[in-house]
Amino acid sequence: MREETLHSLFGDMVEWRRYLHRHPELSFREHRTSAWIAEKLEAWGLEVRRGVAGTGLVARLTGGRPGRTIALRADIDALPIQDEKTSEYASSVPGVMHACGHDGHTAELLAVARYYSLHREETAGTRVFLFQPAEETLPGGAVGMIADGALDGVDAVYGVHLWTPFPSGAAATRPGPFMASPDEFEVEIVGRGGHGGLPHQSVDALVAGAHLVVALQTIVSRNVDPLESAVVSVGMLNAGSARNVIAERCTLAGTVRTFTPEARAHIRQRIEEVARHVGAMHGAEAKVAYYEGYPPVVNDAAEAERFFRVASSILEPGDVRRCDGIMAGEDFSYYLRERPGCFFFVGAGAEDGSSAPHHHPRFDIDEKAMLTAAKLLVGVADDSAEDAGPRA
Numbered sequence: 001m002r003e004e005t006l007h008s009l010f011g012d013m014v015e016w017r018r019y020l021h022r023h024p025e026l027s028f029r030e031h032r033t034s035a036w037i038a039e040k041l042e043a044w045g046l047e048v049r050r051g052v053a054g055t056g057l058v059a060r061l062t063g064g065r066p067g068r069t070i071a072l073r074a075d076i077d078a079l080p081i082q083d084e085k086t087s088e089y090a091s092s093v094p095g096v097m098h099a100c101g102h103d104g105h106t107a108e109l110l111a112v113a114r115y116y117s118l119h120r121e122e123t124a125g126t127r128v129f130l131f132q133p134a135e136e137t138l139p140g141g142a143v144g145m146i147a148d149g150a151l152d153g154v155d156a157v158y159g160v161h162l163w164t165p166f167p168s169g170a171a172a173t174r175p176g177p178f179m180a181s182p183d184e185f186e187v188e189i190v191g192r193g194g195h196g197g198l199p200h201q202s203v204d205a206l207v208a209g210a211h212l213v214v215a216l217q218t219i220v221s222r223n224v225d226p227l228e229s230a231v232v233s234v235g236m237l238n239a240g241s242a243r244n245v246i247a248e249r250c251t252l253a254g255t256v257r258t259f260t261p262e263a264r265a266h267i268r269q270r271i272e273e274v275a276r277h278v279g280a281m282h283g284a285e286a287k288v289a290y291y292e293g294y295p296p297v298v299n300d301a302a303e304a305e306r307f308f309r310v311a312s313s314i315l316e317p318g319d320v321r322r323c324d325g326i327m328a329g330e331d332f333s334y335y336l337r338e339r340p341g342c343f344f345f346v347g348a349g350a351e352d353g354s355s356a357p358h359h360h361p362r363f364d365i366d367e368k369a370m371l372t373a374a375k376l377l378v379g380v381a382d383d384s385a386e387d388a389g390p391r392a
Helices: 003-008 010-022 031-043 102-118 141-147 205-216 218-223 261-281 301-314 333-338 368-385
Strands: 047-052 056-062 065-075 124-132 156-167 171-173 176-179 181-190 230-239 249-258 285-291 297-299 320-322 341-349
Touching: 003 010, 003 102, 003 368, 010 102, 010 368, 031 047, 031 056, 031 102, 031 124, 056 102, 056 141, 065 102, 065 368, 102 124, 102 156, 102 368, 124 141, 124 368, 141 333, 156 301, 156 333, 156 368, 171 301, 181 205, 181 261, 205 218, 205 230, 205 249, 205 261, 218 230, 218 261, 230 261, 249 261, 261 285, 297 301, 297 333, 297 341, 301 320, 301 341, 301 368, 333 341, 341 368
Parallel strands: 065 124, 065 156, 156 341, 171 320
Antiparallel strands: 047 056, 056 124, 171 341, 176 297, 181 249, 181 285, 230 249
């Protein structure tokens, strides 16, 4: 790897990332973003296929030396959040911003594509660049990308997420289950409304909902093996229309995070059972709607070890970490179901931990993290492309 080339592209990465941050687009609406990416890739001589999974694209570059075909992925969509930053690159689109680092992912993968276009003859194998729409919205863009042939002929696939909870310069992953499946649920409790001064003539859906919120917290603490990681969080509770009216309906919604199919199925079953019985206990009816999100991100063990070996040769000692599983979800999981590969994090937060969290209105990244991520993507891709030996 010629690091000096990537260093020379850092200014472009910053410019590209800030352009994207000023002009965000929501999931499956990334028309201008996709066209802007495609024009750059085509100008650099890559073979580009537009309209993959709607607004995604796939670009290919064949090197001058024999080797395997390696795919690298970036997500390109933004979130429905109002940008509260005062920087010159703050979002110009009301109610939409890049609040999860996808602008940085796109900029760094563009830099990697440019790098390979400048070193085509010395590149082993083929590089496939996946610019994927709609990571933030179910069912996600990865499913459509795969259905449209994005992984055809690919031997291995790698992806990176800039992560502000980790300090800039650090890199982390783990073999096996790495990120959780992000499921969602909604519960509607139907009672019987009435006068606030005559509660005995009513069935209070609000009270039943409050009891259900508390009861749901026992699912992980009392129904899941303490050695298994799982989360049940209620994020919304809505009921009532006036101070002196007994609420006839109450709705609540939340998320479930698990790493195994068994825990996922068991928690879903318990949510449905607990909701039904808590509703009945209060004389109300509870209706549950459960939505399964992405499967867990499960890294191939051999490819995770490849990452650790390559990253240790690029980064400073102590900056490469084996981390615990993370309860956020990612539809990169679908690629890993189809091909061996590894998804890893690169720290993009302040050393003092003051960075705003992901999906926050003041979210931002340390842009130097993009250079670290680009180096790791090139390093892992080159190592994998030249790997002709048997897999472990």
